[in-house]
Amino acid sequence: MAKKFYEKDADLGYLKGKTVAVVGYGSQGHAQAQNLRESGVEVIVGLRKGKSWEQAEKDGFAVYTVDQAVKRADVVQLLMPDEVQAKVYREQVRPHLKSGAALFFSHGFNIHFGQIVPPEDVDVVLVAPKGPGHLVRRVYEEGFGVPGLIAVHQDATGQAKELGLAYAKGIGATRAGVIETTFKEETETDLFGEQAVLCGGVSELVKAGFETLTEAGYQPEIAYFECLHELKLIVDLMYEGGLKGMRYSISDTAEFGDYVSGKRVIGEASREAMKQVLKEIQDGTFANRWIRENEEGRPEFNRIAEEEKAHSLETTGEELRKTMAWINKGAKESVTQ
Numbered sequence: 001m002a003k004k005f006y007e008k009d010a011d012l013g014y015l016k017g018k019t020v021a022v023v024g025y026g027s028q029g030h031a032q033a034q035n036l037r038e039s040g041v042e043v044i045v046g047l048r049k050g051k052s053w054e055q056a057e058k059d060g061f062a063v064y065t066v067d068q069a070v071k072r073a074d075v076v077q078l079l080m081p082d083e084v085q086a087k088v089y090r091e092q093v094r095p096h097l098k099s100g101a102a103l104f105f106s107h108g109f110n111i112h113f114g115q116i117v118p119p120e121d122v123d124v125v126l127v128a129p130k131g132p133g134h135l136v137r138r139v140y141e142e143g144f145g146v147p148g149l150i151a152v153h154q155d156a157t158g159q160a161k162e163l164g165l166a167y168a169k170g171i172g173a174t175r176a177g178v179i180e181t182t183f184k185e186e187t188e189t190d191l192f193g194e195q196a197v198l199c200g201g202v203s204e205l206v207k208a209g210f211e212t213l214t215e216a217g218y219q220p221e222i223a224y225f226e227c228l229h230e231l232k233l234i235v236d237l238m239y240e241g242g243l244k245g246m247r248y249s250i251s252d253t254a255e256f257g258d259y260v261s262g263k264r265v266i267g268e269a270s271r272e273a274m275k276q277v278l279k280e281i282q283d284g285t286f287a288n289r290w291i292r293e294n295e296e297g298r299p300e301f302n303r304i305a306e307e308e309k310a311h312s313l314e315t316t317g318e319e320l321r322k323t324m325a326w327i328n329k330g331a332k333e334s335v336t337q
C-alpha cells in the first residue's frame, strides 16, 4: 500500500524563518514560487537575465543570479530544464550551498542518473507535482491542489521528510495527496508515463487517428474534433470517474466498440514496445541519449519539433480554436511567446 500524506500530515512550520530559492521560473518555477508565497513562505527566485527574470520581477519576486539566490537560501528548488541542471549546479549552486541547507528537485533525473552528486551535509528531497506547472498554479488558485510525490535521497538534518512535506503543502499538493516514493521510482515512472502514455503515446494515437480519417477522404476539421478535441472531454470523464465513469456516459454502441476495437489498436505489439521503452529508461539508454542529444546541440529534437509543428492536425486545430474563446490559453501562450 502506498504511503500517503494529506494536509494534516504536513506542517508549514518547518519552513518558518527559512528562505526558499526557486531556481528557474518556467512551467513549474512560476507555479511553485507563487503557490509557496501565497502559503506564507519566504520565496526568492534565482535566474539568468532574460525573459523569465523580467516576468518574475513583474510578478513581484526578488530575483537574483543563481549563485546569489543560493547564498541567501535555506532551501534551493532546482526548476530549470533537466538537461541544464547539472552544469548550473556545478558552476553556480554547489559552490554556494550552505551546510545544512536543502536541495530540492521536482524530477529525479539528475540525481538518479548521477549527473548531480550533492555534498553529504545537505538534505536532498524530491517534491514532484503530478501535473503540468500551469495546472499546479491554476488548481491552487481554485482552492485545490495537484497531487504529488515525495522522496528523500539524503537526510542530513534529520528533518528532510518533514521539510519536504511542508514544501508539498506550500504548493498545494497535500490538498490532493502526496505519495512517498524514491528518486528511482519517480524518475523511471515519470519518464515512462510521458513517453509511452501521456505525451508520446497519446500524440501518436491522435495523429494516427487523424491521418487514418483524412487519408480516407474525411474532412480534416471533423477528424480534428473526433480525434483531438473530444479526447479532452472523454479524458475529463476518466479523470472524474475512471474508465467506468467514462463508460457510464458514452453510448452502449461506443462502449461495445471500445471493448472490441481498442485492443486491436493497442495490441501485443504496442505492449511489447512499451516494455522496451521502459527497459531503455531503466538501463539508462534513454538518459544517455538525451544527454548526448543536448551535448550535440539537439539536432534530432529540433528536426522533429519542426516537423510536428507543421502537421496538418496543428494547422487545422489552430483555425478551429480561434472561435473557442473559453479555452484557457495561459499555458499555451507562455510556452509559445
Ligand SMILES: NC(=O)C1=CN([C@@H]2O[C@H](COP(=O)(O)OP(=O)(O)OC[C@H]3O[C@@H](n4cnc5c(N)ncnc54)[C@H](OP(=O)(O)O)[C@@H]3O)[C@@H](O)[C@H]2O)C=CC1
Pocket: 023, 024, 025, 026, 027, 028, 029, 046, 047, 048, 049, 050, 051, 052, 053, 066, 078, 079, 080, 081, 082, 084, 088, 106, 107, 128, 129, 130, 131, 132, 133, 134
Ligand atoms: N513542466 C512540468 O510541468 C513539470 C516539470 N517537472 C520538472 O521540473 C523541472 C523544471 O521543468 P520546467 O518547469 O518544465 O522547465 P521550463 O523549461 O518551463 O523552465 C525553465 C526555467 O529555467 C530557466 N533557465 C534555463 N536555463 C537556465 C540557466 N542556465 N540559468 C538559470 N535559469 C535557467 C528558464 O529561464 P529563461 O527564461 O532565462 O530561459 C526558465 O525560467 C524539471 O526538472 C522537470 O522535469 C516536473 C513535473 C512537471
Ligand SMILES: CC[C@](O)(C(C)=O)C(=O)O
Pocket: 129, 130, 131, 132, 133, 190, 193, 194, 198, 199
Ligand atoms: C507529462 C510530462 C511531465 O512529466 C509532467 C508535466 O508531469 C513533464 O516532464 O513535463
Ligand SMILES: [Mg+2]
Pocket: 130, 131, 190, 194
Ligand atoms: Mg511528470
Ligand SMILES: [Mg+2]
Pocket: 107, 190, 191, 194
Ligand atoms: Mg516529466
